[in-house]
Amino acid sequence: MKTQFPIFNICNLSQSNQEDIIISRFASYLEKHQNLILSHKHSFYHLVLFTEGAGSHAIDFQSFLVKPYQLYFMVPGQVHSWSFEGKVDGYVVNFSTQFFQSLLLKTDYLEQFPFFSGSGEDSVVDLPDNLQPIVLDLFEKLVYESEALQRLSQDMVRVLLLQLFILIGRLNFENPTHQATAFNYTLVRKYQKLVEKNYTSLKLPKEYAELLFITPSHLNTLCNEMLGLSAGEVIRDRIMLEAKRLLTNLALTISEVADQLNFADNSYFTKFFKKSCRRPRQIN
Incomplete structure (x- = not known):
């Protein structure tokens, strides 16, 4: 019997000794790392978009139902586990706390977004119908840039992720529960x-x-x-x-x-x- 949660960093999960970013389709990611359905922690930010599948996801002992076009945002140190039903797919992005530092002078930039607060209710976002094709296109571009390895690909990944965060962040502030100065x-x-x-x-x-x-x-x-x-x-x-x-x-x-x-x-x-x-x- 295990006595503590395993803690994963990006190097543990990378197939190419990548230290700062991993982008993958979720089905292939889960196939390579089947142990990740069990309770564990990350030392990095973890972003998942589901396009297919069902089951549940527990974040810091709070359970959420898994469904298509649902985004999960997790911050370093959170405990989470999966319990899937049937085939699941989508996209996964793991990035280190240092990943944006070379691009942004404001080191706490991500902290302005409610979904990076570490709060369970804010960490799970159901995409409205009008945003689904836009967000899906952003994830497809992220996968392409991660695989193409063209010049400045990592900077393009950073820009695409920031576009995603701002797009989803606007949803949060349109929500009456977040309308404040x-x-x-x-x-x-x-x-x-x-x-x-x-x-x-x-x-x-x-x-x-x-x-x-x-x-x-x-x-x-x-x-x-x-x-x-x-x-x-x-x-x-x-x-x-x-x-x-x-x-x-x-x-x-x-x-x-x-x-x-x-x-x-x-x-x-x-x-x-x-x-x-x-x-x-x-x-x-």
Whole structure:
């Protein structure tokens, strides 16, 4: 029995020692890497478009039904697994965190897109009918550029991917749940990034509000409006996610998990875990 999730980097999966980008049709990709249907992590961004197939896909312990013309966006570190029914096909793009750095001066450019937030609800996008042929054409061009290996092919891949991200990003901001000022959206993203970095040491919204130079009340209002969660729930959900990830490692005791998450003792951690499991989630 495995004691932890395997972690894959692009070199693990590349047939040509490629370090920064892999583009493939999904059926052939899955045939080469059948073990990827089991729970695992990536050290890279992972993008999948399904054109055929059914079943389910679990991202950080949240399950989604697989269906044609559905896009999945995953960020480094997320745990996911597949459970397919019948034949599946589509496209897959894996790219490293460094892939766009040679083209973009703004190193955090991708973080403006909700589907790269690491949130399950934002990570899965059902393409509307009018966008399906456009997105399909972009993926066909990505496959062509990856196979043709012409001069500046990687830059063309970068441009095509950015075109895709902007196109899908517009969908997110047309959605009423994401209609907010650019400033407010930036604040919430900064809060999520701070939580990601400090969730084991800073566990109160007021501590993050101080870092953002806003009041705890304003931070809570922004989170409720944009995420459908209170500021405190954002912190607790991140701690809970890491707890689930750690508890799947059979080599760790509950006390060791509690210690890694900076709980005073394992009884307090156990109470937190049980309470969080019972707490109903609000779905926008």
